[in-house]
Amino acid sequence: MDNRYPSPDSQSGIALLEALVAILIFSVGILALVGLQATAIKQSSDARYRSEAAALANELIGQMWLVDRTDSTQITTKLQSDFESPDGPEYKKWATRLSSLPNGVATVTIDDPGTELAGRVFITIQWRAPNDPADAKPHQYLSSTMIQ
Numbered sequence: 001m002d003n004r005y006p007s008p009d010s011q012s013g014i015a016l017l018e019a020l021v022a023i024l025i026f027s028v029g030i031l032a033l034v035g036l037q038a039t040a041i042k043q044s045s046d047a048r049y050r051s052e053a054a055a056l057a058n059e060l061i062g063q064m065w066l067v068d069r070t071d072s073t074q075i076t077t078k079l080q081s082d083f084e085s086p087d088g089p090e091y092k093k094w095a096t097r098l099s100s101l102p103n104g105v106a107t108v109t110i111d112d113p114g115t116e117l118a119g120r121v122f123i124t125i126q127w128r129a130p131n132d133p134a135d136a137k138p139h140q141y142l143s144s145t146m147i148q
Helices: 015-063 075-083 089-100
Strands: 107-111 119-126 139-146
Touching: 015 075, 015 089, 015 119, 015 139, 075 089, 075 107, 089 107
Parallel strands: none
Antiparallel strands: 107 119, 119 139
C-alpha cells in the first residue's frame, strides 16, 4: 500500500483562491446594498414630492370651501372666476406655491353651472423630478371634489 500524501507544493495558492472567492462574494453583497440605498433615496424623494402635491391640492380645496355661500346659485360661477386655471386670481396666488415641486405645473377645472355635476373640481398637479430623464412621463397627482 502506497499511502502518499500530496506534497505541500501541489497545495500552494489554495488560500489565495479562497480569499479571492470571499472578496468576490463580499463585493457582490456590497454592490447590492449600494443599489438598494440608491433605490431607497429615489423612492423617498418621490414620496416627498407626492405628499407635497397632495398638501397643495388640499390647500386649494380648503380655500374653495371658504368662498361665500350666501348665493348658492352663483357658487360655481364664483369658483370658476376665482380658482380656475390659468386666469383666476386665487389660482394665480396659489400657483406660486408650486415652486416647492421641481418643474411643477397645475390645472384646475370646475364643471359649468347648470350641469348635473356643477361644482365638481378637478386639480391636476404635475412635476418632473431632477433625476428623471428628459423624455420621461411627468409624475402626476389628481384630486377631485364636489363643492356646493
